[in-house]
Amino acid sequence: MAGYGLLSPALLIMVAMLALPIAALVLLSFWRQSGYTLDTTLTGANYARIFGLSDSPTVWMGIPFYLAYPVPVILLIKSLMMSLTATVTVIPLAYPMAYFIAFRVRSGKSIWILLLTIPFWTSYLLRVFAWKIMLGYTGAINSGLMALGIIHHPLDALLYNSGAVTVVLAHSWVSFAVLPIYVSLEKIDRSLLEAASDLGDTRWQRFRRITLPLSMPGVIAAALMVFIPTVGDYVTPTLIGGSGGSMVGNLIQDLFMKRNNAPMGAAVAIVMMAVIALIALLFVWLTGYHKMRARRR
Amino acid sequence: MPAPETTVAPMISLRNVQKRFGDHFALHDISLDIGAGEFFSLLGPSGCGKTTLLRILAGIEQPTSGSLSIGGDAMAGVPANRRPTNMVFQSYAIFPHLNVEENIGYGLRNMSIPRTEAAARVAEALALVKLDGLGRRNADQLSGGQRQRVALARALVCRPKVLLLDEPLSALDKNLRQDMQSELRALQRAVGITFVFVTHDQEEALAMSDRIAVMNGGRIEQVGQPAEIYDQPATAFVASFVGTLNRLTARVTERGAGHLTVAGVPLHLPAAASGPGAEVTLAVRPETLRLGRDPECDLVLPARVVEVQFLGSIVRTRVDVGGDVISLDSFNRPGSPVPAIGSSAEVSLRSKDVIVTQAP
Ligand SMILES: Nc1ncnc2c1ncn2[C@@H]1O[C@H](COP(=O)(O)OP(=O)(O)O)[C@@H](O)[C@H]1O
Ligand SMILES: [Mg+2]
Numbered sequence: 305m306a307g308y309g310l311l312s313p314a315l316l317i318m319v320a321m322l323a324l325p326i327a328a329l330v331l332l333s334f335w336r337q338s339g340y341t342l343d344t345t346l347t348g349a350n351y352a353r354i355f356g357l358s359d360s361p362t363v364w365m366g367i368p369f370y371l372a373y374p375v376p377v378i379l380l381i382k383s384l385m386m387s388l389t390a391t392v393t394v395i396p397l398a399y400p401m402a403y404f405i406a407f408r409v410r411s412g413k414s415i416w417i418l419l420l421t422i423p424f425w426t427s428y429l430l431r432v433f434a435w436k437i438m439l440g441y442t443g444a445i446n447s448g449l450m451a452l453g454i455i456h457h458p459l460d461a462l463l464y465n466s467g468a469v470t471v472v473l474a475h476s477w478v479s480f481a482v483l484p485i486y487v488s489l490e491k492i493d494r495s496l497l498e499a500a501s502d503l504g505d506t507r508w509q510r511f512r513r514i515t516l517p518l519s520m521p522g523v524i525a526a527a528l529m530v531f532i533p534t535v536g537d538y539v540t541p542t543l544i545g546g547s548g549g550s551m552v553g554n555l556i557q558d559l560f561m562k563r564n565n566a567p568m569g570a571a572v573a574i575v576m577m578a579v580i581a582l583i584a585l586l587f588v589w590l591t592g593y594h595k596m597r598a599r600r601r
Numbered sequence: 602m603p604a605p606e607t608t609v610a611p612m613i614s615l616r617n618v619q620k621r622f623g624d625h626f627a628l629h630d631i632s633l634d635i636g637a638g639e640f641f642s643l644l645g646p647s648g649c650g651k652t653t654l655l656r657i658l659a660g661i662e663q664p665t666s667g668s669l670s671i672g673g674d675a676m677a678g679v680p681a682n683r684r685p686t687n688m689v690f691q692s693y694a695i696f697p698h699l700n701v702e703e704n705i706g707y708g709l710r711n712m713s714i715p716r717t718e719a720a721a722r723v724a725e726a727l728a729l730v731k732l733d734g735l736g737r738r739n740a741d742q743l744s745g746g747q748r749q750r751v752a753l754a755r756a757l758v759c760r761p762k763v764l765l766l767d768e769p770l771s772a773l774d775k776n777l778r779q780d781m782q783s784e785l786r787a788l789q790r791a792v793g794i795t796f797v798f799v800t801h802d803q804e805e806a807l808a809m810s811d812r813i814a815v816m817n818g819g820r821i822e823q824v825g826q827p828a829e830i831y832d833q834p835a836t837a838f839v840a841s842f843v844g845t846l847n848r849l850t851a852r853v854t855e856r857g858a859g860h861l862t863v864a865g866v867p868l869h870l871p872a873a874a875s876g877p878g879a880e881v882t883l884a885v886r887p888e889t890l891r892l893g894r895d896p897e898c899d900l901v902l903p904a905r906v907v908e909v910q911f912l913g914s915i916v917r918t919r920v921d922v923g924g925d926v927i928s929l930d931s932f933n934r935p936g937s938p939v940p941a942i943g944s945s946a947e948v949s950l951r952s953k954d955v956i957v958t959q960a961p
Pocket of ligand 1 (some may be wrong): 627645
């Protein structure tokens with residue numbers, strides 16, 4: 305539980321800073337766009353449209369969607385899958401880094417933490433652009449492979465797909481994920497590890513039975529820290545994803561900016577937030593539930 | 602009293618073990634044999650290297666040089682998880698995410714023991730440390746005494762050849778500590794395992810141990826049975842660390858023959874052989890002194906009462922003998938008068954009870 309406690313000041317500030325804009329967004333989602341003006345009579349029409357059924361299904365990834373306007377739901381599911389993949393990639397990358405700093409570095413831990421923040425010294429946009437240069441048709445990877453004679457034509461599968469977006473999202477968030485895991489590892493009493501060895505554990509058994517369970521609050525915090533903001537990201541899918549790798553954030557931006565349908569954009573955004581909140585709560589409940597049960601037994 | 606001879610091969614054998622942290626020696630040249638089934642204590646002040654020695658036995662720490670064997674097997678290169686030892690940590694190191702049963706059964710999971718037998722052994726261990734019925738309790742719902750018992754059960758259930766205990770009673774309050782002392786001693790006799798018990802409390806060590814090693818500054822000053830350590834301390838440090846000690850300054854009157862005077866009274870002590878006129882320090886235990894003139898004692902010193910402490914069954918009187926203030930204990934018997942402060946008195950002792958130390 306202590307791991308969530310670490311998040312609570314940030315959570316408080318976020319609630320205060322986001323409460324008003326979110327209220328405005330909720331209100332907006334119950335209005336309608338009629339031409340160039342907003343119709344401010346309250347209506348659930350936007351939501352009705354998102355979830356409106358149809359007899360002829362739209363098939364995506366082999367799954368039939370019986371929806372009249374399937375784009376938001378499909379994009380949302382796709383975004384959730386991509387974020388989930390990024391999160392699942394980030395945790396095993398971040399964990400060894402956190403473990404190394406917590407258990408292997410003897411002096412100068414703060415220097416290692418400082419090194420972790422170096423990527424944040426440039427803007428997010430620049431970092432995503434750097435990936436574009438690497439993965440591009442004439443980018444570093446393609447020209448490198450061609451110079452080595454491994455390929456003869458540039459690979460165009462590197463960029464503009466959801467795989468590329470997932471890789472870049474994972475890279476962008478891995479340093480963030482190190483910190484909560486590091487904190488939870490650092491808090492583990494070293495005599496517990498010595499006791500586990502004394503009781504016959506090999507290093508691996510000790511990790512599995514003591515270190516990993518005691519660092520779970522940090523892992524949960526890190527997973528939420530990566531999963532929640534990546535679902536709605538639109539910078540990375542815009543630059544890296546192209547049309548194949550677009551996410552629900554792109555649709556929302558599109559509805560607000562290009563299609564001049566802010567109320568619909570607001571409704572999609574609210575649905576997205578509600579789904580993320582539900583998943584996050586379910587995740588916390590599932591992982592916390594296990595511990596609770598262990599306590600009550 | 603002669604040191605007890607271990608006829609069988611010792612359970613633990615340390616040879617010239619040294620431990621260095623940076624350029625600080627935590628242990629200098631420790632050589633020690635501990636017999637099978639012994640309750641052996643490491644006694645010494647904080648920072649003298651007791652925990653370090655215990656951790657070297659457990660395999661958590663490696664000696665800088667020297668060798669060590671347990672149960673006849675050399676321990677060089679044997680990691681902690683494969684040593685026939687288990688440890689009760691000073692902090693107890695109870696796993697916070699596991700309940701009492703899971704904590705106690707932790708080590709059994711690493712042995713190939715059938716599930717039902719493991720459960721039976723955990724139940725047996727729970728009963729042994731009198732925690733029956735608390736098996737499902739979570740670790741953070743335990744009192745200090747209960748945590749100590751869980752740590753003990755968790756180590757004992759693995760049936761080690763040697764149980765290592767690092768100041769297991771120091772975190773408990775006084776009454777509980779005294780109960781646990783006799784309980785732990787009875788437990789050791791019942792299970793017959795070699796116990797290596799670390800403490801900084803000399804009373805605890807004297808009360809519980811078969812033998813004691815008194816440590817100071819990373820060295821062993823003396824190894825012996827409690828009575829030996831107490832009655833015949835080998836060094837000035839042992840004499841002052843174990844038990845209360847009174848110091849008396851004596852003046853040598855005849856060179857080489859051990860003739861001295863204390864507060865003007867002559868006495869003969871062959872052990873004190875210094876040049877005439879030199880001062881030597883004599884040590885006497887409070888309980889060897891009698892207030893008043895005692896016919897069994899060959900030495901009577903003039904004294905003046907400085908302070909009287911009433912300790913219940915015992916009255917501790919502090920008297921001035923030729924400028925040195927010393928304590929002596931007498932039983933509080935109804936009818937025997939408590940001496941008045943400032944009154945003059947006589948202190949009797951037997952010259953064979955005087956400890957001559959080479960103290961400065
Ligand atoms: N890991 C370590 N690093 C450096 N010095 C240590 C370490 N462990 C113990 N020491 C030093 O070794 C000496 C003995 O410590 P310890 O064995 O814990 O003493 P005790 O248990 O008798 O109080 C102390 O001076 C302590 O500071
Ligand atoms: Mg210690």
